[in-house]
Amino acid sequence: MSKLWEITKLVRSKNAGPFVLTFDIMFDDPDAYYRTRDSGVINKGLVARLYNTSEEDVMFFNCDNALAIKFSIPRPNFSGDLNDSDVFGGQQFGPLVDIEVPDRL
Amino acid sequence: MEEVRAFAPTGVIGSSYLESSLARAMEWEPHFIGSDGGSTDHGPDALGRGKCMFPRQAVKRDMKLMLQAARSSNIPLLVGSAGTAGADLNLEWASDVLMEIAREEGLHFRLALIHAEQDKEYLKNKLRQGKIRPLHPAPDINEEAIDKASHIVGMMGTEPYLRAMDEGAQVVLAGRSSDTSIFAAVPIRNGLPPGVAWHAAKILECGAASVAVRRHPDGMMAWLRNDHFVVEAPNPDYICTPQSIASHTLYENAHPFHLLEPSGMLDVTGAEYEAISDRAVRVWGSDFVPADKYTIKLEAAELIGYQSVIIGSIRDPVMIRQLDSWLAGMQERLDQRIRGSFDGMEMGKDYKLFIRVYGLNGTMGPLEPVRTPGHEVCLVMEVTADSQELATDLADAVEHFALHYPVPEWHGLISGLAYPYSPAVLNRGAVYQFSMNHVVEPGDPLEMFPMELVEV
Numbered sequence: 001m002s003k004l005w006e007i008t009k010l011v012r013s014k015n016a017g018p019f020v021l022t023f024d025i026m027f028d029d030p031d032a033y034y035r036t037r038d039s040g041v042i043n044k045g046l047v048a049r050l051y052n053t054s055e056e057d058v059m060f061f062n063c064d065n066a067l068a069i070k071f072s073i074p075r076p077n078f079s080g081d082l083n084d085s086d087v088f089g090g091q092q093f094g095p096l097v098d099i100e101v102p103d104r105l
Numbered sequence: 106m107e108e109v110r111a112f113a114p115t116g117v118i119g120s121s122y123l124e125s126s127l128a129r130a131m132e133w134e135p136h137f138i139g140s141d142g143g144s145t146d147h148g149p150d151a152l153g154r155g156k157c158m159f160p161r162q163a164v165k166r167d168m169k170l171m172l173q174a175a176r177s178s179n180i181p182l183l184v185g186s187a188g189t190a191g192a193d194l195n196l197e198w199a200s201d202v203l204m205e206i207a208r209e210e211g212l213h214f215r216l217a218l219i220h221a222e223q224d225k226e227y228l229k230n231k232l233r234q235g236k237i238r239p240l241h242p243a244p245d246i247n248e249e250a251i252d253k254a255s256h257i258v259g260m261m262g263t264e265p266y267l268r269a270m271d272e273g274a275q276v277v278l279a280g281r282s283s284d285t286s287i288f289a290a291v292p293i294r295n296g297l298p299p300g301v302a303w304h305a306a307k308i309l310e311c312g313a314a315s316v317a318v319r320r321h322p323d324g325m326m327a328w329l330r331n332d333h334f335v336v337e338a339p340n341p342d343y344i345c346t347p348q349s350i351a352s353h354t355l356y357e358n359a360h361p362f363h364l365l366e367p368s369g370m371l372d373v374t375g376a377e378y379e380a381i382s383d384r385a386v387r388v389w390g391s392d393f394v395p396a397d398k399y400t401i402k403l404e405a406a407e408l409i410g411y412q413s414v415i416i417g418s419i420r421d422p423v424m425i426r427q428l429d430s431w432l433a434g435m436q437e438r439l440d441q442r443i444r445g446s447f448d449g450m451e452m453g454k455d456y457k458l459f460i461r462v463y464g465l466n467g468t469m470g471p472l473e474p475v476r477t478p479g480h481e482v483c484l485v486m487e488v489t490a491d492s493q494e495l496a497t498d499l500a501d502a503v504e505h506f507a508l509h510y511p512v513p514e515w516h517g518l519i520s521g522l523a524y525p526y527s528p529a530v531l532n533r534g535a536v537y538q539f540s541m542n543h544v545v546e547p548g549d550p551l552e553m554f555p556m557e558l559v560e561v
Contacts, residue, residue, distance in 0.1 A: 001259035014357050015146060015357065016357050016359040017145060017359075017542070018148070018149070018539045018540070018542070019240070022353070022358065024353075024355050024356070026355075048239050050474065051472055052471065052472055055324075058424075063352075063355060063362075065347070065348070066348060066351040066352040066355060066361070067204075067348055067352075068355055068361075070355050074242040075242070076470070076471055077470065078157050078538065079463065079539065080149040080150070080537070081538050082409065082457065082459055082487070082536070083380045083459060083470065085467060085468055085469065085470045086469075086471075087146075087147065087148040088146055088147075091469075094468070094472050095472075096515070
C-alpha cells in the first residue's frame with residue numbers, strides 16, 4: 001500500500017466560488033493515477049463520509065487527460081461567514097493525504 | 106481573422122509579473138492585452154467595504170507596465186473585476202490608479218469605465234417577476250436581503266467589452282466580469298469559434314497558473330485559430346505540457362469539464378491536448394453550448410456586525426483534557442454574567458460569541474475527523490455585535506471572565522489563558538458575509554452594465 005501523498009504530485013482544496021469547495025488529487029505518473037482510479041478507494045461514498053455530506057451533494061470526476069481525481073461539495077459554512085474557518089478553502093484536504101492505495105490491483 | 110493573439114501578463118493585477126516576460130510577449134505581437142483584477146477568493150470584505158485586496162503600489166506597478174506596453178503597440182488593454190470585487194467603489198479606486206499612471210507617464214487614450222454595481226430597485230423588480238433564481242447552494246433571498254446588501258454586483262459577459270471597443274475604447278476598465286469574458290471578447294469579435302475563444306480565455310485568465318511548475322506569478326500567451334489554439338508562456342523557465350493545460354480547467358471550478366458563462370456553457374469534455382514543442386501546447390475539440398436564456402450571476406455582501414477578537418492559548422494539560430466541558434461551562438456562565446452587567450443582553454441574540462480552537466479543529470471546524478487536541482491549544486474568541494463600541498466592551502468582559510474561569514481539579518484562582526497581546530482585545534471593525542449566489546435574467550446583456558467614455 002502507498003499513501004496518497006507518496007504517489008501524487010499535489011493534493012489540494014480550494015474554493016470554487018464562495019459556496020462550493022473543490023478538491024483535486026493530481027498525479028504525475030499515469031500508472032499511479034490509473035491504479036488509484038481503478039482501485040475505487042476514492043469514491044463518492046468516502047467523500048460523503050469524510051466531509052459529512054450526502055452522496056447526492058458530491059460531484060465526483062475522473063479526469064484522465066489531467067491525470068486527476070476531482071470532487072466538489074457544498075461548503076458547510078460559506079466563505080467568510082462568521083463560523084467559517086478557511087476563507088480560501090485551501091486547507092480542507094488534510095484527511096485525504098494519508099489515504100492508502102494498493103500498490104497492485 | 107485567421108489568428109488572434111492574446112496576452113495575459115498575470116493572473117491578477119497586483120500579484121506581480123516579470124518585465125522580461127512582458128517584453129518577450131510583446132515581440133509576439135498580441136492583438137490585445139487582458140487582465141483580471143479580482144476574485145471572490147479573499148472573502149466578502151472586498152465587496153462589503155468596496156476595497157481592493159492588493160496593495161495600491163503593487164496594482165499601480167502591474168497596471169503601469171501593461172498600459173505602457175498596450176499604448177506603445179496601439180492595442181487594446183482590457184481589465185476586468187477592477188479593485189478585487191468590481192463594485193463602484195472598487196472601480197473608482199482602480200480608475201484613480203489608472204489616471205495617476207496616465208498623468209505621470211503622459212499617456213492619452215479613450216477609456217471606457219464599465220460599471221457592474223447593481224441597482225436594488227432593478228433587482229427587486231426582477232425578483233418579483235421571477236427572473237432571479239438560486240444556484241446551489243445559495244442563501245435565501247427576498248427584497249429585504251436585496252435592501253440589506255452593502256453592495257451587489259453582476260458578473261458581466263463579453264458584450265459590455267465589445268460595446269466599449271465598438272465605441273473606440275483603447276483601454277477598458279470594467280467592474281465585476283466573468284474572468285473569461287475579458288479574454289473571450291476580442292476573439293469572438295473577430296469571428297473565432299466560441300469553443301476556441303472560451304477555452305483559451307479560461308487558460309489565459311489565470312496567467313501562468315497553468316504551466317507545469319509555477320514558481321511566481323507571470324504571464325501567458327495564446328494564439329487562437331479557427332480550429333484550435335496554442336498556449337506558451339513567455340517566461341523561458343516555464344513550460345506548458347498537455348497535462349498542465351488539461352489540469353487547468355480543474356482549478357477553482359466545481360466541474361472540471363463544464364464552465365458556465367452568461368451566454369452558455371464551455372464544455373471541454375472532448376478537448377484534446379498535444380505538445381507542439383517542449384514548451385507549447387495545442388488544444389482543440391472544446392465546445393460551447395449556447396444557453397436558452399442569457400443570465401448574469403449576482404454577488405452580494407451584507408454587513409453582519411462589528412467584531413472584536415481575543416487570542417489566547419492554553420498549555421495546562423488539566424484544562425486541555427476537559428476542554429469541551431470547560432468551554433461549554435465558561436460560555437454558559439459568561440452569558441449569565443453579561444446579562445447581569447449589560448442590561449440583560451443575551452448571547453446568541455444581542456451579540457454572538459464564537460470560539461475557534463486551534464490545535465483541535467480550528468482549520469476544519471465541524472469537518473475535522475481528528476478529535477484529539479495537541480499539547481497546547483489556541484483559542485480565538487470572536488464577539489460580534491451591532492456596534493464596534495459594544496463588541497469591544499463585551500470582548501473586554503470575555504477576556505477577563507475566560508482568563509479566570511476555573512476547572513474542578515485546581516483550587517484557587519487560575520489564569521488559564523496566555524494572552525500574547527496587551528490589550529488582549531483586537532478590533533476588526535465591520536464584518537460582512539456573502540449574501541447571494543443567484544443568477545438574474547436581464548432584458549439584454551448590456552442593460553446591467555452602464556458605460557462611461559473618458560478621453561484621458
